Amino acid sequence: MKRRGRGMATMWYPIGFTVAANPSAAVVKVNEDGTATLLTGTVETGQGSLTILAQIVAQELGIATDDVHVVSADTDATPMDTGAIASRTTYVTGNAARMAAEKAKLTLFEIAAPLLGVKPSQLEAKDHKLMVKNFPQRNMHIGDAANHARMVSGQPPIGAASFNPETVALDPETGQGKPFGTYVYATQIAEVEVDDETGETEVLRIVASHDCGTPINPMLVEGQVEGGVSMGVGFALEEEILFDANGKQINPNLTNYIMPTSLDMPEVEVDIVDNYDPTGPFGAKGVGEPTLVPTAAAICNAIYDAVGVRVTTLPATAERIFKLLQAKREQQPKQLGTAPPALPGGPSDGAPAH
Amino acid sequence: MADERSKVADRPDILEKPDILRPPKPAPLVTFPIDVIVPEGRQQTPAVGQRASRADGRLHGLGQTKYIDDMYLPNMLFAKIKRAGTGSARIKSIDTKEAEAMPGVVAIITARDIPCNSFGPSLQDQPVLADTRVFHAGDGVAAVAAETEQIATEALEKIKVEYEVLSPVLDPLESLKLETPGVHAPSANVYGHKIIKKGDVQKAFAESDRIFEGTFRTQMVEHVPLEPYACIAQWDANGRLTIYSTLGRITLGRADVARTLGIPMSRIRIVATVVGGNFGGKNEIRAEPIVGLLSKKTGRPVKCTYTRPEEFYASTTRHPLIMDYKTGVTNKGKILGRKIRLVLDGGAYCSWSETTLGKACILSAGPYNIDNVEAEAFVVYTNKTMTGAMRGFGAPQVCFAYESHMDDMAHALGIDPIDIRLMNAFEEGSISPTGQKLHSVVAKESILRAAKRFGWNGLGNGNGSDNGHGNGNGTGVKA
Numbered sequence: 001m002k003r004r005g006r007g008m009a010t011m012w013y014p015i016g017f018t019v020a021a022n023p024s025a026a027v028v029k030v031n032e033d034g035t036a037t038l039l040t041g042t043v044e045t046g047q048g049s050l051t052i053l054a055q056i057v058a059q060e061l062g063i064a065t066d067d068v069h070v071v072s073a074d075t076d077a078t079p080m081d082t083g084a085i086a087s088r089t090t091y092v093t094g095n096a097a098r099m100a101a102e103k104a105k106l107t108l109f110e111i112a113a114p115l116l117g118v119k120p121s122q123l124e125a126k127d128h129k130l131m132v133k134n135f136p137q138r139n140m141h142i143g144d145a146a147n148h149a150r151m152v153s154g155q156p157p158i159g160a161a162s163f164n165p166e167t168v169a170l171d172p173e174t175g176q177g178k179p180f181g182t183y184v185y186a187t188q189i190a191e192v193e194v195d196d197e198t199g200e201t202e203v204l205r206i207v208a209s210h211d212c213g214t215p216i217n218p219m220l221v222e223g224q225v226e227g228g229v230s231m232g233v234g235f236a237l238e239e240e241i242l243f244d245a246n247g248k249q250i251n252p253n254l255t256n257y258i259m260p261t262s263l264d265m266p267e268v269e270v271d272i273v274d275n276y277d278p279t280g281p282f283g284a285k286g287v288g289e290p291t292l293v294p295t296a297a298a299i300c301n302a303i304y305d306a307v308g309v310r311v312t313t314l315p316a317t318a319e320r321i322f323k324l325l326q327a328k329r330e331q332q333p334k335q336l337g338t339a340p341p342a343l344p345g346g347p348s349d350g351a352p353a354h
Numbered sequence: 355m356a357d358e359r360s361k362v363a364d365r366p367d368i369l370e371k372p373d374i375l376r377p378p379k380p381a382p383l384v385t386f387p388i389d390v391i392v393p394e395g396r397q398q399t400p401a402v403g404q405r406a407s408r409a410d411g412r413l414h415g416l417g418q419t420k421y422i423d424d425m426y427l428p429n430m431l432f433a434k435i436k437r438a439g440t441g442s443a444r445i446k447s448i449d450t451k452e453a454e455a456m457p458g459v460v461a462i463i464t465a466r467d468i469p470c471n472s473f474g475p476s477l478q479d480q481p482v483l484a485d486t487r488v489f490h491a492g493d494g495v496a497a498v499a500a501e502t503e504q505i506a507t508e509a510l511e512k513i514k515v516e517y518e519v520l521s522p523v524l525d526p527l528e529s530l531k532l533e534t535p536g537v538h539a540p541s542a543n544v545y546g547h548k549i550i551k552k553g554d555v556q557k558a559f560a561e562s563d564r565i566f567e568g569t570f571r572t573q574m575v576e577h578v579p580l581e582p583y584a585c586i587a588q589w590d591a592n593g594r595l596t597i598y599s600t601l602g603r604i605t606l607g608r609a610d611v612a613r614t615l616g617i618p619m620s621r622i623r624i625v626a627t628v629v630g631g632n633f634g635g636k637n638e639i640r641a642e643p644i645v646g647l648l649s650k651k652t653g654r655p656v657k658c659t660y661t662r663p664e665e666f667y668a669s670t671t672r673h674p675l676i677m678d679y680k681t682g683v684t685n686k687g688k689i690l691g692r693k694i695r696l697v698l699d700g701g702a703y704c705s706w707s708e709t710t711l712g713k714a715c716i717l718s719a720g721p722y723n724i725d726n727v728e729a730e731a732f733v734v735y736t737n738k739t740m741t742g743a744m745r746g747f748g749a750p751q752v753c754f755a756y757e758s759h760m761d762d763m764a765h766a767l768g769i770d771p772i773d774i775r776l777m778n779a780f781e782e783g784s785i786s787p788t789g790q791k792l793h794s795v796v797a798k799e800s801i802l803r804a805a806k807r808f809g810w811n812g813l814g815n816g817n818g819s820d821n822g823h824g825n826g827n828g829t830g831v832k833a
């Protein structure tokens with residue numbers, strides 16, 4: 001019989017490296033028409049980080065995402081970056097990009113202020129314009145200011161900046177310290193269906209509530225979560241590299257190393273938890289890695305809820321669950337003619353301490 | 355087809371309209387829509403918060419993205435790497451003569467050709483090619499550059515390597531024992547150790563109503579990106595080396611290439627192409643020094659693309675963990691103390707183990723206010739595929755343990771899994787196991803929002819039914 005169960009898991013995850021310096025530098029150049037170029041040493045690995053960085057620069061300059069072209073990943077041409085690792089791009093490279101854009105913007109403010117008859121500190125960049133705060137009708141197009149900067153003032157608006165998360169080294173004996181600048185939090189709840197005769201598990205649905213600070217681009221956050229969940233489903237139920245007695249892999253191919261296909265994917269409901277981190281660019285933290293952290297735990301808790309067996313070794317293959325079910329049945333006293341007794345709490349049912 | 359032709363003869367309409375029989379028009383010169391329609395999300399201000407589509411998305415959709423396998427430089431050669439195929443061995447001899455004599459084979463290198471045969475992000479314990487010892491089955495022992503990929507693959511078969519096969523250390527708990535021979539003797543098998551101590555765990559256990567214990571284990575998995583590891587190197591007449599690579603970390607990559615090849619960083623240019631998935635598997639160099647040297651030796655560009663099996667056994671994987679948890683709680687479910695021991699299977703080389711060890715240890719107590727924590731973690735060498743960076747750096751493993759453990763306690767104490775988590779979860783200003791004051795904490799909010807969306811115990815309007823859930827019975831839904 002197929003039995004349904006539900007299970008949850010909550011996690012925390014840090015942004016950036018553990019104590020070690022992991023800086024990012026960035027250069028922003030504002031073109032004469034008010035569009036901009038960002039130079040970054042990070043690499044687009046398919047997660048959409050260059051789009052996030054473009055949005056951050058655009059926000060700072062008051063222009064649109066499409067106005068920012070990103071040049072990336074060339075050691076000859078782009079500034080130093082620790083790279084696409086540790087869920088750090090939005091937070092660390094994003095902070096560097098925002099600060100670089102701010103420097104270019106301040107140059108533009110210096111140019112525009114006398115033309116608008118105010119001090120630079122009275123200006124803000126919004127909607128492709130540099131405008132006087134609280135007097136939006138007193139403004140000039142960012143392109144006019146940028147063109148003036150180059151053709152008249154001789155001060156091309158270019159900003160360079162770098163950022164490194166603030167950490168404190170851990171004490172080697174007690175591990176006390178501040179290893180990371182910030183953390184994100186998330187909860188996933190899984191609904192599964194387990195066949196109590198074969199041990200086969202199907203994940204029906206995953207609700208994923210993730211904190212990423214300000215979502216710079218909610219669509220890309222959703223993409224990351226869906227991708228992370230698929231990796232989590234594989235980690236929970238199927239994937240495993242096996243070795244022979246000589247230490248050679250037995251299944252180094254996609255025929256025998258089983259991973260989830262689109263048909264194995266549950267329905268994923270992504271929920272972004274409102275949050276704002278004052279240390280991140282526009283309140284943003286990150287989301288890349290955390291998306292798969294709670295998935296396997298949530299699925300295994302749902303398996304327990306469905307059929308009452310605790311998987312303590314991953315992956316929770318049908319074979320492994322079948323064996324656990326078998327062991328559980330053998331432990332149960334046989335009662336004929338009456339309903340089965342309520343099950344005990346579980347295999348890890350704790351004994352009183354004293 | 356024959357039937358179709360005979361039909362044509364019977365159809366005067368076709369003879370009247372000979373255009374039908376003309377060859378089709380040539381394909382249009384521009385095979386993609388040249389006029390760009392910029393989606394609204396990319397045009398709006400303010401930019402932050404917009405569902406802006408990616409600039410590279412259009413190129414992916416139109417099949418115009420150029421991955422390394424799509425790139426060809428004039429006169430380019432193809433490299434393949436001979437793998438050891440056994441976990442632990444002494445290399446007695448390598449004979450490349452027969453392979454070198456093959457038509458189409460241009461150059462072969464072994465460890466002896468590499469100026470500095472070691473690299474690694476924290477410990478420099480990885481050889482570019484195995485020298486006298488094999489530490490895991492995916493170790494490369496020789497590399498061939500040939501006119502075609504097929505010739506290079508065939509040449510690998512002609513390279514004769516004589517091994518003295520040694521008994522491998524495969525079990526991390528075995529590796530942890532002092533009497534087990536060192537994988538990298540004289541170095542110890544334990545190559546990383548981390549400890550976190552907060553409060554007094556023994557006292558907390560003595561004050562607890564219940565003590566729960568559990569051991570959890572996780573397996574080794576691969577990143578399996580769509581695009582396998584790939585790189586192209588071109589050594590020019592100025593002695594400048596340009597490398598196109600799938601690397602996710604070009605700054606570190608350039609330092610490692612400079613170290614292994616013994617050339618200044620100013621002579622190295624690394625360009626990372628659009629990468630078809632990383633997930634942590636492309637965070638350090640792989641074949642870059644090999645193609646660099648082969649290009650230097652031949653004066654021609656050299657490309658190396660990993661096969662899918664190589665992606666499994668010659669790149670990094672996720673650390674398997676063995677996790678012992680002991681937790682003291684009150685009858686109401688408040689956690690008073692937690693003791694954790696983690697053993698990480700570190701594989702043949704350190705790679706990103708130090709980071710994984712640290713993150714696993716720091717995160718192992720979970721997002722909970724626990725005044726008394728003792729966590730100790732070890733990472734050990736084994737003769738298995740190297741473990742390294744992978745999405746989550748130890749966190750998915752410890753989360754599997756602490757959250758399974760949490761539910762075991764909730765069930766035994768008769769508390770709803772939500773309530774036990776809400777009772778213990780971090781909140782704004784909570785102090786982490788390392789003594790860090792946490793900010794922008796929304797652990798409880800994420801629990802409540804997920805529960806509401808799911809429809810857990812009547813929270814919210816979700817469609818998750820409560821009927822029969824819990825108590826390990828589940829609900830029979832169909833036969």
